[in-house]
Amino acid sequence: MTQFKTILVTGGAGYIGSHCVVDLLEAGYDVVAIDNFANAVEDEEGSPALQRAEEITGKPITFYKADLLDKPQINDIFDKHNVDCVIHFAALKAVGESMQQPLLYYQNNLLGMLNLLEIMRSHNCYQMVFSSSCTVYGEPEHLPITETHPTGSITNVYGRTKYFIEEMLKDLSAADDKWNIISLRYFNPVGAHPSGLIGEDPTKEFTNLMPFMAQVALGKKPVLTVFGSDYNTPDGTGIRDYIHVMDLARGHVAALSLLSSSHIKLRVYNLGTGRGVSVKELVSVFERVTKTKIPLKYEARRLGDITAMWADATLAKNELGWTTRHSVEEMCTDFWRWQTMNPNGYPKKIKKSVIVINGKS
Ligand SMILES: NC(=O)c1ccc[n+]([C@@H]2O[C@H](COP(=O)([O-])OP(=O)(O)OC[C@H]3O[C@@H](n4cnc5c(N)ncnc54)[C@H](O)[C@@H]3O)[C@@H](O)[C@H]2O)c1
Numbered sequence: 001m002t003q004f005k006t007i008l009v010t011g012g013a014g015y016i017g018s019h020c021v022v023d024l025l026e027a028g029y030d031v032v033a034i035d036n037f038a039n040a041v042e043d044e045e046g047s048p049a050l051q052r053a054e055e056i057t058g059k060p061i062t063f064y065k066a067d068l069l070d071k072p073q074i075n076d077i078f079d080k081h082n083v084d085c086v087i088h089f090a091a092l093k094a095v096g097e098s099m100q101q102p103l104l105y106y107q108n109n110l111l112g113m114l115n116l117l118e119i120m121r122s123h124n125c126y127q128m129v130f131s132s133s134c135t136v137y138g139e140p141e142h143l144p145i146t147e148t149h150p151t152g153s154i155t156n157v158y159g160r161t162k163y164f165i166e167e168m169l170k171d172l173s174a175a176d177d178k179w180n181i182i183s184l185r186y187f188n189p190v191g192a193h194p195s196g197l198i199g200e201d202p203t204k205e206f207t208n209l210m211p212f213m214a215q216v217a218l219g220k221k222p223v224l225t226v227f228g229s230d231y232n233t234p235d236g237t238g239i240r241d242y243i244h245v246m247d248l249a250r251g252h253v254a255a256l257s258l259l260s261s262s263h264i265k266l267r268v269y270n271l272g273t274g275r276g277v278s279v280k281e282l283v284s285v286f287e288r289v290t291k292t293k294i295p296l297k298y299e300a301r302r303l304g305d306i307t308a309m310w311a312d313a314t315l316a317k318n319e320l321g322w323t324t325r326h327s328v329e330e331m332c333t334d335f336w337r338w339q340t341m342n343p344n345g346y347p348k349k350i351k352k353s354v355i356v357i358n359g360k361s
Pocket of ligand 1: 010011012013014015016017034035036037038039040066067068069088089090091092093108112131132133134186187188189202
């Protein structure tokens with residue numbers, strides 16, 4: 001096995017992608033990032049998130065505005081670079097939207113992946129880290145969740161795209177021994193880079209707890225709606241395994257080390273802290289570290305929402321040598337730093353309006 005040099009990052013301008021790029025550069029990799037800006041901010045020069053990642057690390061990133069559904073475009077990028085491994089973040093991820101527009105999700109997430117795998121194969125690149133999700137487990141049969149927990153009984157289309165891709169990867173690795181793939185099942189990524197320069201700034205409508213809570217703390221939204229206060233949990237609210245995005249990013253660097261040193265074919269790892277935190281607990285830590293007050297409004301449970309879920313991350317510890325380092329306090333402090341330094345997120349591209357007078361602009 002040879003040491004990797006060039007890593008192609010799909011969805012690199014997005015939330016987790018941009019944080020991971022920082023860690024990849026700091027670990028000494030060359031990064032080629034692509035994104036179609038479906039859910040990331042674009043400016044005149046490309047991606048402000050990636051420009052800031054360059055600022056943080058003092059290292060350059062090669063960036064292409066490109067869509068995984070545009071096969072010739074992606075093929076050209078692989079022709080130009082000697083890609084050793086792909087980290088595949090690019091996907092649409094809004095659960096609600098996925099239920100309303102299933103074809104959009106199947107097309108983007110499944111076809112995007114198929115195109116990528118075919119292009120990788122034609123360029124003799126068989127190494128990949130895939131962004132999967134704990135959502136593939138559905139309602140847990142036991143807690144904490146190990147990687148051997150059954151998958152597939154999922155209640156939403158987004159989650160099914162992750163599950164179908166994992167199944168596809170199993171078939172691929174069974175059919176062709178050359179593939180070397182790690183699927184990372186993320187639990188609930190939150191927080192931001194401690195510099196406050198990069199963070200989560202989705203362009204699509206979002207309902208994620210921490211960005212929403214920060215908007216309430218900033219006074220941009222009046223109240224935080226909590227869905228379900230009658231769950232069978234100590235305080236009645238849902239329990240999740242929140243993980244700092246920089247811990248998650250480091251998990252990808254650990255995955256690359258394993259892929260570059262061993263031919264493992266296909267392995268799956270949970271990336272979580274192993275600790276469940278309720279919505280109410282998270283809100284109270286956030287209030288404490290940010291010295292703000294978050295008004296709450298309770299509404300009925302949402303269909304398909306799970307009572308409690310947290311990871312058993314022992315396998316990642318044993319095989320990737322990875323464990324989380326950041327506390328819930330740090331998740332809140334770092335997210336708040338990003339939000340207060342950038343209350344409107346990244347600077348947005350100003351659309352130039354063209355005034356037409358008598359047919360001349
Ligand atoms: N954030 C979470 O809570 C979470 C949890 C589990 C898994 N994941 C997975 O992790 C990955 C990254 O998530 P994120 O939170 O950074 O989301 P994100 O939306 O911030 O990043 C995804 C990026 O992919 C880009 N993209 C989407 N479709 C594309 C296409 N066809 N071609 C090129 N670019 C495309 C988007 O513009 C976006 O910048 C996703 O695959 C997501 O499903 C996220």
